[in-house]
Amino acid sequence: MMAEEAGKLPLRRLEPPIQKFIKVAIPTDLERLHQHQHNIEKFQRNSQWDKLHQEHINSSRTVQQLRSNLREMEKLCGRVRSADTEALEKLVQPIRDRASTAIQEFLRIHSDAVNRPDVPVIGKDSHEISTASYTLHSDGDTDIPGSPVTQTQLLLPEIPPEQNAAESWDSLAEDLLELNGLVNEFSTLVHVTGLYTPGRGEITSLDAGNIDDILNNAGVALVNFYADWCRFSQMLHPIFEEASNIVREEYPDATQVVFARVDCDQHSDIAQRYRISKYPTLKLFRNGMMMKREYRGQRSVTAIADFIRQQKVDPIKEIENLEEISTVDRSRRTIIGYFEKRDSDNFHTYEKVANILRDDCVFLAAFGDVSKPERFSGDNIIYKPMGENAPDMVYMGSLTNFDLSYAWTQDKCVPLVREITFENGEELTEEGIPFLILFHQKDDTDSLEKFQQEVARQLISEKGSINFLHADCDKFRHPLLHIQKTPADCPVIAIDSFRHMYVFPEFSDLAVPGKLRQFVLDLHSGKLHREFHHGPDPTDSTPGQLEENREVASSPPESSFQKLAPSETRYTILRDRDEL
Template sequence: MFRWLSMLAVCALARVNADDVLDYSGDDFSDRIGEHDVALVEFFAPWCGHCKRLAPEYEKAATVLKDNDPPVALVKVDCTSESGGKDTCSKFGVSGYPTLKIFRGGEFSSEYQGPREQNGIVSFMRKQVGPSAKPVLDKDAMEKFIGNSEPSVVGFFAEDSDLKKAFLKTADNNRDDYRFAYTEARDVIDKYGYQDDAVVLFYPPRLHNKFEEKQLVYEGKSSENKIKTWIKDNILGLCGHMTDGNADKFKKPLVVAYYDVDYVKNAKGSNYWRNRVLKVATKLKEEGKEVYFAIAARGDFYGQLSEFGLDSSSSDKPVVAARDTSDDKFIMKDEFSVDNLEKFVRDFLDGKVKRYLKSEPVPEDNDGPVKVVVAENFDEIVMDDTKDVLIEFYAPWCGHCKNLAPKWDELGEKLKDTESIVIAKMDATANDTPGAFKVSGFPTIFWAPAGGKDNPEKYNGGREVDDFMSFLKRKATHARDEL
């Protein structure tokens, strides 16, 4: 009986969470959306796989944001609904699913460009309500604001000043990225000790440590650009907590320690390993080394770990990976310790660590008319500056790639005796590709001519053999007369 009641309670909770997303698929969208100062609207289709993956995160965020001060409404519109949803989606130019848009006072405000998981949605939308910089009137409110789990940028102003104007302008133009507040209350200013006007960055209490200050004071000119740069340079601290919502804000070269980071259930354990990373970060900063550090929950970044070929499930200790300014990947093979981390980072900065490449084995026999390229022989074949290379990046499961395959083989056969031109192919799902060869769909074809390897050209022509031959006759560096 108890088990049955528990199941009913769970189901009831699930219904409450789901109902917190407001369904405005009817023809009264315009009237209902106007009831909210700020709302996030998801335009979706029931059959859409991306929409189904977003749904539970969207529902959890809705439950949190309905109790926000002020509240933020999360709305959904079924674009297949004949009762009004179709017309609403058409009115707002929805052409793909899910599409998310921000509305203010019932009017479209901007496209939503934030994260698509619960915490990221909550964080992003909280910054959309109220003034860009929240006015704080008393000490309790200030304590609550800077006690948040995210960094806070706070202005202390005894009177109007150029610094205050620059601060408020910075807040207006950067509210999507950072949390801003300001105070003119004398008792609050006195408590925090900023008798002169000041802009202060407060790190969240959960990340306080003995290696860096809990807060930083801006000491530059009264300039929006200067304040913005200062925030950007310091907001993450010596070793930031990487999440889905801020991953794109970390500079490179970047060293990341992946482990079971959880500041809700195990803050002490999370900081235990972070403090060891901070020890190395502090030492290298004092030496003037330009390198950045982060910690990340392995459960949130399985995709990144997979890119590095790392399996972190076999150890409770962090696994460490790095990216340089060219986005090349490097992994620390030794077991985590402060000494091993320091050695790895120093070797990484000095170019002594071999970059990691996800690669199939180099083919033992590669004498066919179409050269098989893998990550390990990419430079040897594609980047050979004496050869023109036309390379196809494909996926084994791709129907278009399968249709192209016999034509690609025929093209290779036609050119097998033309030594200055190479026809090649690479499975882009099993091998890393250099940044200049950005693969956005399958198949993607690039032209890498002799003398122009650093700036390859994406091929956008027809996909018949004659189309490829016409292209090569126009583009070939050495062999045009042979074609």
């Protein structure tokens, strides 16, 4: 800490150059941005698409200039000594808030006018809650103070997808989102500097010699995989330590909850073992087993502490009367265990499985006399699928065999075709395998059921090489526009390879035996990409004719879901695993 402070200066020495950015450079950029917004609304209202396209380009240039000025101011603020942090915060907060509001209002041109879900509503804590370029907000959540939605905004026509202005808006929106991340990242950097108290947090450093022992003996462990040179890791350190202090007071038993960290530069073998692809990564472990879902929430003391509290809540609800079974919510997958005693190996195995799959199923349990009518052949576990008329399924394996119990329960709780939302999009995208997606209206369960049946019938062998997903047409309107579709065209099936998107010819073709499977196989073989560029593969051509007659088509639509991947305004992304 002393070495870090050695090069720092008092605020009074740096305030004059900081004030030049606060009072002149940044306000000038914001005024210019406001004028761009006015012009964009005017051109879009009048359907002047060429002028709108040019205005989007000019706006991007202003955004880049504003970003440059903010970075320069950030460098100056980073040289201020920690003792002056509070005064520095008061100095920069007004212009930071003004910039954040300006970006928010600019983005609302489209987020409210045409209901584009790809443009998020940005609040003051968006650097904590936004996990990707897309952010989902609840229906009707549009009344943000200081940013009223006018009737004029709501009447703006949608940009036709074939117009250049549609593409230039997407580019501008991405620039604005990156700028917003910078604004709020700067806010966090200034704020946490004053909170950091070295040595207070009880964080366990993991290495090859102790990692298995510590994690295996911890009920719940949250592990921070970081690199010292990563600025996001640096920002997280004091927050992680403070959260650890709070949780330790509530759970003093060291084996109940463990906060730990891995320096990935020093222990690249551990980073590779857990497939770390970005810094910082917060992974959750239970009794040594890594959970599939890592922590992707707010990077704040309160949010991390609340997350751990949630993990300590018992996922199993006890049934007091068997009549309660008739009221089970059949819109959710439910596992019910009937046990003679709570203190038994059978129940302890069930409890361990429930903790791991708590986010995927509802878990219930009955004991003693309450469960006796269902224990005619001993303790047992049943699965109640979704749907009022779906029959129960009984677990036939050993109740004390964790591996069998977990595999059976996971098969029932995690569907073959999962729903993609803006909350889980980052997680799914980071798995790194292409998406086969059904876009359907929320209440169109028939199309979803047909899709699920055909995936199970034709593509079960492809599980692991492609993700089978379904998405709400209205919420994912933007990806549909990329493939020249609208919600009115749903149901629509498409593949997103993370480079391009390809459309399945017709939903009715789903009933053609093997058609869906061939669509996926054509992706893996490269045929989809090849045919998009050069037309259908020739079946009867001489070698000379092929090149002579070939006409190169435009590129297929770029990936839309790739934008849901971890954001560079929140993580340091490792482009190559060799960086470890």
